[in-house]
Amino acid sequence: MNKTINIDDKVLADIGRGFTVPAKPELLIKLQDLMSQDEPNLNDIADTIALDIAISATILKTINSPIYGLARSISDIKKSVRYLGISGIYSLVTSCLLKQGFSQNDCSIELDQFWQNSTNIANIAVLIGQASKQRISSEKLFTIGLFHDCGIPVMALKYGNYQSSLDFSLNNPHRTLPEIEEAVYKINHATLGYYVASSWRLPKDICQLILRHHERGFLKHLDGSEIQLAFAVLKMAENIAYQHKYFCDCADWQYLQDLVLTVLDLDEDEYKDLVEDISEQLI
Numbered sequence: 001m002n003k004t005i006n007i008d009d010k011v012l013a014d015i016g017r018g019f020t021v022p023a024k025p026e027l028l029i030k031l032q033d034l035m036s037q038d039e040p041n042l043n044d045i046a047d048t049i050a051l052d053i054a055i056s057a058t059i060l061k062t063i064n065s066p067i068y069g070l071a072r073s074i075s076d077i078k079k080s081v082r083y084l085g086i087s088g089i090y091s092l093v094t095s096c097l098l099k100q101g102f103s104q105n106d107c108s109i110e111l112d113q114f115w116q117n118s119t120n121i122a123n124i125a126v127l128i129g130q131a132s133k134q135r136i137s138s139e140k141l142f143t144i145g146l147f148h149d150c151g152i153p154v155m156a157l158k159y160g161n162y163q164s165s166l167d168f169s170l171n172n173p174h175r176t177l178p179e180i181e182e183a184v185y186k187i188n189h190a191t192l193g194y195y196v197a198s199s200w201r202l203p204k205d206i207c208q209l210i211l212r213h214h215e216r217g218f219l220k221h222l223d224g225s226e227i228q229l230a231f232a233v234l235k236m237a238e239n240i241a242y243q244h245k246y247f248c249d250c251a252d253w254q255y256l257q258d259l260v261l262t263v264l265d266l267d268e269d270e271y272k273d274l275v276e277d278i279s280e281q282l283i
Contacts, residue, residue, distance in 0.1 A: 002218065002227060004208060007194060015195045016185075020157045022101025024131070024200050027052055031090060032201060040086055046078040049093060058096045059089070059137035066281065095122070095146045095199065102153045108163050109156040114149075117241060120282055122146040124237040127278050133265050136229055144206055144234055148213045151192030159162040159185060176214045190214055209234070216252060219259035231261035232256075240275055244282050 015021070015091055029050070034045050056077050063080050064073045074080050081089045104111050122145030129141045145252055156162045169177045178188035194211035205227050212218060218231050235256050242250035249257075262269060 001213075002223070004204075005211060007191060007211070011191065012195060012198075013132055015192060018158070019154050019192065021154055021192075021196055021199065025097045025101070027055065028094060028097055028200065030049075033091060035086055035090060042081050043078065044088070045086065045089065046081040049081070049089070050077045052149055054100070055093060055096050059092055062092060062096075087137070087138040091143045094202070095143065095249075098147065098150060098196075098200075102157070102219065103254065104246065105155045107153060108160050109153065109166070111153060114153060117245070118146050118149060120147070120241045120244070121234075121237045124240050124278055124282070125233050127281070128233045128236055128240075128264070128274065131277075132229075132233070134229055134235065136226060140203075140206065140230065140245055141233055143202065144230055145237055147193065147197055147202065147206065147231070148210050148234060149189060149191030149193065150210070151194075152198050154192045154196065155181065155185070155187075169251070176251070178214050191232050214252065216255040219263060220258060222259070222263065232260040235260050236264065236271075240278055243275065244279055 003233050018126070030048050031045060034040055034048060037079070040245040048060070059076065059077065059080055059215065062068075064070065069126050070083075074083060084092065100126065102111055119130055122142045123147040126138045129138055152166075159165075165180055166177070167179050169175065173178070178190050182186040190211050190213060194207055197207045197210050209227060213231065213234060219228060222228065235252060239250050239253040239257075242253075
């Protein structure tokens with residue numbers, strides 16, 4: 001079974017001092033307080049969300065997108081909360097707030113492109129989960145897909161040459177991006193992503209997956225755990241998004257393909273059919 005990896009407290013303290021990390025928003029704090037009650041009130045949760053017009057608009061746009069496949073459109077936040085449930089609406093709000101937490105000013109990568117790619121991966125992960133013979137919540141997969149690389153804009157806000165490291169990783173697929181980052185900056189985006197996710201109080205298993213999502217040996221000893229299933233879905237989603245953009249496999253895929261297909265109980269023909277079905281829905 002995969003062991004939990006703990007980050008040294010000094011490393012976390014250094015991150016807090018040395019990087020621009022989006023603070024946990026007041027809306028999220030209020031939602032967490034409401035959700036921590038013995039019997040959370042859905043109307044109170046909806047009313048709290050409705051106070052933020054931008055977040056409300058984003059939620060309605062997302063829930064009415066093809067990814068949810070609703071027969072009728074949903075036009076208000078209370079209906080959205082009832083449809084998604086507490087866990088689902090919390091994940092969606094958290095995702096919206098994360099995007100708002102980063103400004104293009106002083107960022108050395110194009111954030112619109114970054115979030116579009118992250119959203120694609122999150123949506124693909126949901127589609128893979130829906131097609132999988134093993135069940136895992138769509139909300140969890142969406143959150144993992146959106147947050148897994150959230151340390152990248154943190155790196156890009158601090159380092160003006162960060163895009164060059166991303167470009168270098170594309171041309172050197174035998175090395176993982178965290179390895180390249182450690183060599184140049186003595187820190188990596190997976191650790192930073194773990195810090196962001198932890199400070200925003202995401203579930204511990206999601207934080208762990210963010211920390212370890214580039215581990216090419218993560219599936220070496222299969223144990224049937226949900227975290228390995230989520231990892232497999234994420235890596236497949238990353239590869240499908242990468243294929244759609246660059247017309248080739250991403251760097252990690254050659255190391256993980258066989259084990260990912262094993263975990264998801266897919267053969268190569270089934271995988272190709274899944275890729276074809278999903279690719280038709282991508283931007």
